[in-house]
Amino acid sequence: xxxxxxxxxxxxxxxxxxxxxxxxxxxxxxxxxxWYRQLPSQGPEYVIHGLTSNVNNRMxxxxxxxxxxxxxxxxxxxxxxxxxxYYCILRGGSQGNLIFGKGTKLSVKP
Amino acid sequence: AAGVIQSPRHLIKEKRETATLKCYxxxxxxxxxxxxxGPGQDPQFLxxxxxxxxxxxxxxxxxxxAQQFSDYHSELNMSSLELGDSAxxxxxxxxxxxxxxxxxxxxxxxxxIL
Numbered sequence: 001x002x003x004x005x006x007x008x009x010x011x012x013x014x015x016x017x018x019x020x021x022x023x024x025x026x027x028x029x030x031x032x033x034x035w036y037r038q039l040p041s042q043g044p045e046y047v048i049h050g051l052t053s054n055v056n057n058r059m060x061x062x063x064x065x066x067x068x069x070x071x072x073x074x075x076x077x078x079x080x081x082x083x084x085x086y087y088c089i090l091r092g093g094s095q096g097n098l099i100f101g102k103g104t105k106l107s108v109k110p
Numbered sequence: 111a112a113g114v115i116q117s118p119r120h121l122i123k124e125k126r127e128t129a130t131l132k133c134y135x136x137x138x139x140x141x142x143x144x145x146x147x148g149p150g151q152d153p154q155f156l157x158x159x160x161x162x163x164x165x166x167x168x169x170x171x172x173x174x175x176a177q178q179f180s181d182y183h184s185e186l187n188m189s190s191l192e193l194g195d196s197a198x199x200x201x202x203x204x205x206x207x208x209x210x211x212x213x214x215x216x217x218x219x220x221x222x223i224l
Contacts, residue, residue, distance in 0.1 A: 032209045043114075043200045043215035044153060051210065087152075091209040097143055097155040097166050098202075098213060 004088045009105045012078045020073040020104055022088030027068050031092035035062065035073050037084040038103075044087070047073065083108045112136055114203050114216035122222045123191050131186040131219045135203030141165070142184040143213060144176060147198040159184055160207050188221075196223045 005023040012018040024033065034049040048055055048062045050071075055062040061074040075082055087103040115134040123129050135142050141160045145153040146169075155168035159178035170176075173191075178184045188195060198220050202213040 030209070034212065036213075038153075043218050044202075044213075046212040046214060049210065049212060096141070096160075096204075096207040096209060097158055097168060098145075098153075099155065100152040102152060 004090060004101055006086070006088055006101065006104045008102065009107065011107045011109065012075075012082075014080060014108055014110050015077050018075040018078045018082070018106065018108075020075075020086050020088075020106065021070065022072070023070045024088070024090055025069045027090055028092060031090040033062065033064060033068075033071050034089045034091050034098070035060070036087045036089065036098070036100075037082075038087070039081075039084045044098075044100075045084075047086070049091075078106075078108045080108050080110060082106065114201055114214055116199075116201050116216035116219050118219060119217065120220045120222075122224060124224050125191055125193065127191050129188045129191060129221060131188070131199050131201075131221070133184045133186070133201030133203075133216060135182050135184070135201075136214055139203035139205050139214075140182060141204045141207050142178055142182070143202040143204075144170075144184070144186050145200045145202065145215075147200065147218075148194075149197070151197075153200060156186070158207075165207060191223050193223050196221060 035047040036044045063072045085103040143158040144156040147153045156170040176186045198218045200218045202215045
């Protein structure tokens, strides 16, 4: 399975943008890049996903490098409710399940 | 919008007992996934079903079994429970196994083994 590398933790101030990086240098051509987050004591929550082009939705934006070996999840204005562990996950190959790595623990300061 | 429903939310059992966890996917979702999350750990995939057939298998112990029924709900059956089975169990559903389809998770069942 293709692997991803994320910083263990990041800090942000409330109402400022947050850029969460993810490296996936061994990504294959058919792998989708998915982002999920998990708030304390809750189930993982889908955030956004993309294949090649940048994507936007009501929660976030996903910027994908031209060579697809890295991507960045962008939260445009962080709120205290965005404090969570963010997982960057590649989906493809022979299995449809999600393989969760360590993720990035995002702290948001008021 | 309807979400994934899991029951029960909390379950306390003793060693060597059995437990059944239930998952009701989002309407029209045909794929169900089960994950286990131990204390301080990241979620680990257990097993999945597509159109009532097992599609993938992860690190699910032989003491556990699961199935998906005709109404697409799924049950995870756990026998000979051990202390190490104490964890959060999440169910997720998606519309097809297409890798471009997101998985939507329930709030989980917290299983405690005494």
